[in-house]
Amino acid sequence: MKNRTLCLALGLSALATVGFAKKEQKNVLFILVDDMQKTSIHAYGNTQVVSPNIDRIVQEGVSFGHAYTNGSLGGALSMPSRAMIMTGRGVYQVKQDGAVIPESQVTLPELLRANGYETFGTGKWHADKKSFNRSFEKGDHIFFGGMHQYNQNGHMSPRLHHYDPTAEYKEPFVGDKFSSEMYADAAVKFLSERKKNDRPFFAFVAFTSPHDPRNQHPGYGHTYHPEEMELPVNYLPQHPFDNGELKIRDEVLLPFPRTEEMIRKDLADYYGMISEVDVQIGRIIQTLREKGELENTILIFASDNGLAVGRHGLLGKQNLYEHSISVPLVMVVPGMEKGVRSESLCYLYDIYPTVCDLLQIQPAASVTGRSLLPVLQNPEQKHRDQLFLAYNSSQRALVKDNWKYIIYNVDGVVTEQLFDLSNDPDEMINLATDAKYAFKKDAYKRILKEEMKKNNDFCDLDRHFWRGKPGKMTWEEALKLYN
Incomplete structure (x- = not known):
């Protein structure tokens, strides 16, 4: 008060x-x-x-x-x-x-x-x-x-x-x-x-x-x-x-x-x-x-x-x-x-x-x-260099320089996506599996990890299950976080 x-x-x-x-x-x-x-x-x-x-x-x-x-x-x-x-x-x-x-x-x-x-x-x-x-x-x-x-x-x-x-x-x-x-x-x-x-x-x-x-x-x-x-x-x-x-x-x-x-x-x-x-x-x-x-x-x-x-x-x-x-x-x-x-x-x-x-x-x-x-x-005028996006305990993303990197962890199964938003605004072509973009994908993942730490994220991309256990976070668990 x-x-x-x-x-x-x-x-x-x-x-x-x-x-x-x-x-x-x-x-x-x-x-x-x-x-x-x-x-x-x-x-x-x-x-x-x-x-x-x-x-x-x-x-x-x-x-x-x-x-x-x-x-x-x-x-x-x-x-x-x-x-x-x-x-x-x-x-x-x-x-x-x-x-x-x-x-x-x-x-x-x-x-x-x-x-x-x-x-x-x-x-x-x-x-x-x-x-x-x-x-x-x-x-x-x-x-x-x-x-x-x-x-x-x-x-x-x-x-x-x-x-x-x-x-x-x-x-x-x-x-x-x-x-x-x-x-x-x-x-x-x-x-x-x-x-x-x-x-x-x-x-x-x-x-x-x-x-x-x-x-x-x-x-x-x-x-x-x-x-x-x-x-x-x-x-x-x-x-x-x-x-x-x-x-x-x-x-x-x-x-x-x-x-x-x-x-x-x-x-x-x-x-x-x-x-x-x-x-x-x-x-x-x-x-x-x-x-x-x-x-x-x-x-x-x-x-x-x-x-x-x-x-x-x-x-x-x-x-x-x-x-x-x-x-x-x-x-x-x-x-x-x-x-x-x-x-x-x-x-x-x-x-x-x-x-x-x-x-x-x-x-x-x-x-x-x-x-x-x-x-x-x-x-x-430029406002922010990048944006960090999160959903529940299973999805994280980074937007930077008209590119977007998304990573998913569903019960330990990891999927990655990389989109060129300038040429593919509807996100139809996933470049994450293209060897030509491996460096960019890895760089964006590294920046994403930094953003997660900076924001005190409860998930860690280096763990098999990002939050330490399988299954997505429940609504009740979400309400208990960040009080």
């Missing part, structure tokens, strides 16, 4: 030092979607997807073409990814794989709240309820958990909460609209009722689309027909080897092998969810425009992770391929570059210190991410 108080005091001191008047402070609108591939946006070249509002965000801001979530120690990526975003810390630095955000890890909205910001949250919060209330002084239509359940009518009947000052959130209510519309309604209401000259705001809108269930769609958006869907170039009926994650929830949603008809239907449903959430994103931005606050608002758009949807014979995100571990990230900053793309490597948890730099507020002492402000000022 003492450390947290000190962190917040530092933030207040920094605000006083720069001497900003309230009216000069920019607002922040953070829109986070769930399970969205970066290649499923029309503005990025996917002509099959209808996403006009997300396209406008891309056209108005800086896109980070190589943004990644750091990974996950358990079954899903969403929980640690969202905790990393909120705390500005890596996957080995959050508590219980993101299930709990302790007071010692000051969240971004919590810091801004201490610096005079009005903080508002709606939608998905995948951590503990107390950390939500520390972060947000206001909120509505809040969803605590990972996904809307199939047996509860999915997105059509979301189980939500009104803001509870006690942070107990005992009894949810059932929303009478599609989840995305419920979250947008809450955001629009908050923005509409604010007076323009009130305190600056930080609004966090965390949609649960396009995460499944996708069995029902609302009556708005765009309708896609399976027979018109183009299969991804890296579509496979099944994954070529056991990656340790072929029988988890995401992967058993469709039977094996995955036929072309199955994937076309899944893509049609998936793109439909992207189009429906795009409509709701448009409503929120239009509200800001009507209030005359859009030009004074930093807008951040991102996804917590990607998704396979038939690529490499997979459906889910429990892998380290680009479609699942790399994410869309766009920042629209008034007065800065528009419609440009940066190829700099970055993590999602770099967003926190970036926002702090943009607002001239000192980040909390618990933050370990690196600010992207130099890249926003010059998109050609």
